[in-house]
Structure formats: C-alpha cells, structure tokens
Amino acid sequence: MAKKKITITLDEHKVAEVERLVSASSRDEAASTSAWIEDAVTAKLAQAERAQRxxxxLVDRAQTENPGEWDAALAAVKAADERHGFTRTEGKHAA
Known part of the structure; x- marks a missing residue:
C-alpha cells in the first residue's frame, strides 16, 4: 500500500506517551511512532465503519417497519438543526 507523508499537530503530552509506549514495545508491536499512530487511525476507521453499518x-429497519415514524423523527431532527444553526450535509439517509 502506498504511503503519504503528512504533518499533524498533537498535544505534546500525548506524543510523549506514544513515544514511551513505542520505546517499551516489543518488535511484534508498533516499531515506530508512525506505525503506532497508523494502527490507532486504522482502529478508529474500523470503529467508524462498524458504527455506520x-x-x-437501524435506519433501514425503521424505514421498513415504521416509515411514518421515521419521517416524523427526521423532520424533528432537521427542525432542531435549523434552530441551532446546524447545516446538515446531505448523506445517505438525509431526506
């Protein structure tokens, strides 16, 4: 897999803790700070994918079993977003 070098800014205490963990790890674990951070990003992406699934x-079930309730709930969320000045980006389940 191709790699891309990026620059990120992290809290210095978190960086120090990552560096401490990397230096204390065995060869089978993260070999570098970059590898440790890549593992953390991979785990976060997997978590986001599971949450999206x-x-x-849940949305498919709600739309199938109670479409009227789904539409009412979506309208209530949109109204609350508008009251709070939140602009929703159109996604898979946006109406």
Missing part, C-alpha cells in the same frame, strides 16, 4: 441497519 449499525446506523444503516
């Missing part, structure tokens, strides 16, 4: 399942 769960949301998709």
């Amino acid at each position: 769960a949301l998709d399942w």
Whole structure:
C-alpha cells in the first residue's frame, strides 16, 4: 500500500506517551511512532465503519417497519438543526 507523508499537530503530552509506549514495545508491536499512530487511525476507521453499518441497519429497519415514524423523527431532527444553526450535509439517509 502506498504511503503519504503528512504533518499533524498533537498535544505534546500525548506524543510523549506514544513515544514511551513505542520505546517499551516489543518488535511484534508498533516499531515506530508512525506505525503506532497508523494502527490507532486504522482502529478508529474500523470503529467508524462498524458504527455506520449499525446506523444503516437501524435506519433501514425503521424505514421498513415504521416509515411514518421515521419521517416524523427526521423532520424533528432537521427542525432542531435549523434552530441551532446546524447545516446538515446531505448523506445517505438525509431526506
């Protein structure tokens, strides 16, 4: 897989803790700070993917079993967003 070098800014205490963990790790674990951070990003991306699949399942179920309730709930969320000045980006489940 191709790699891309980026620059990120992190809290210095978190960086120090990552560096401490990397230096204390065995060869089978993260070999560098970059590898440790890449592992953390991979885990976060997997978590986001699982959450999206769960949301998709719940939405599909709600739309199938109670379409009127789904439409009412979506309208209530949109109204609350508008009251709070939140602009929703159109996604898979946006109406």
